[in-house]
Amino acid sequence: MRRGIIIAAALLVVLGALGGGAVIGGPKVLEAMYPLPENGLIFPHNVHAGTEAGQLALECEFCHRTAEISRAATVPSLEQCMFCHKVVGDASERVGIVRAAWEAGKPLEWIRQHRIPDHTQFRHEPHLTAGFACSECHGDVGSVADQVTQVRALEMGDCVGCHKQNSAPAQCATCHT
Ligand code: HEC
Ligand code: HEC
Ligand code: HEC
Ligand code: HEC
Ligand code: HEC
16 A cells, blocks of 8 residues: 555655646547446545545546536546556555556447536536535535435536525526526
8 A cells, every 4th residue: 555655655756847738638538428338446535535644635636627628527537547557556456447448449438427517507617716625515525435426416406595695696698608
């Protein structure tokens, strides 16, 4: 375990050095947003994003890069997982699933949990600019070991309620096209 963390730390330095080029510019976004994963892989957020001892404390945006700029926060490409998992996680069956997908040239598939209807619009960016943390709407994802689930209603009443509380626009056209 400790060795894995050290390797991951070294990789983080490498990833940092690669900067925008290889990591930010390059990743292929998963086109099919989380259909049913046939492989049954559950991604442990706590291992990667948790801040307790032995957890990697990666920033949410490290993987969900486009949260600030587009409607879709998106999940990272398999390529990005493999920066670490080419060498980290030999003993793990679940990492074996990740590697097998990589070797087969298949993207990992996920079940998408959050989705508002097409006739409504939501973008992450104004909310992040307004100062909300991810946890405001998604809960403490960094402590979740199992599949992330939706923890907040994020229905019209919830959206409008928060908009009113924060003097954000609440006309119908704000959210309905
Ligand atoms: C190492 C990469 C990585 C990091 C870091 C990461 N995530 Fe994720 N996240 C994923 C992957 C992969 C999925 C898709 C699998 C799943 O749904 O659990 C996902 C799914 C999610 C989902 C569910 C999306 C949906 O609707 O299905 C939310 C919400 C989320 N992440 C929030 C966060 C937050 C908040 C943080 C920071 C505390 C974070 N993530 C850090 C990789 C990451
Ligand atoms: C910055 C490096 C890094 C990145 C990027 C990364 N991981 Fe990990 N991951 C780790 C480390 C370190 C562990 C803990 C390994 C261990 O316990 O041997 C781990 C553990 C896991 C585990 C659980 C292993 C187990 O059985 O407990 C899974 C599954 C996993 N990662 C999948 C992914 C997926 C999928 C992605 C891409 C969305 C990803 N990881 C991105 C470093 C990373
Ligand atoms: C004000 C509430 C709010 C905040 C704050 C918020 N989200 Fe979301 N998130 C949502 C809603 C609503 C959806 C569904 C959007 C849709 O269906 O278009 C969503 C969807 C997602 C998804 C899955 C769908 C996708 O866009 O790919 C991920 C991953 C995600 N959020 C991650 C994050 C991360 C990471 C942060 C912090 C940087 C964050 N969110 C902050 C409300 C929020
Ligand atoms: C936690 C509080 C909160 C929640 C929950 C929330 N919002 Fe917001 N929303 C805001 C704030 C604050 C702004 C920023 C207003 C500004 O820039 O002045 C905003 C901005 C927006 C904007 C951009 C408005 C504009 O004209 O600039 C849209 C669209 C939006 N929200 C849609 C939604 C939808 C749809 C939901 C529910 C799925 C939602 N919001 C949930 C607080 C929230
Ligand atoms: C802050 C964002 C926001 C504002 C402002 C808003 N809505 Fe909505 N509305 C939503 C979201 C998100 C949904 C989809 C989730 C749901 O059904 O609650 C929705 C759903 C609806 C639906 C469909 C309900 C259903 O059963 O599918 C109607 C009708 C509607 N809104 C009308 C309005 C009218 C009329 C106004 C102005 C008085 C308005 N909305 C203002 C976000 C908003």
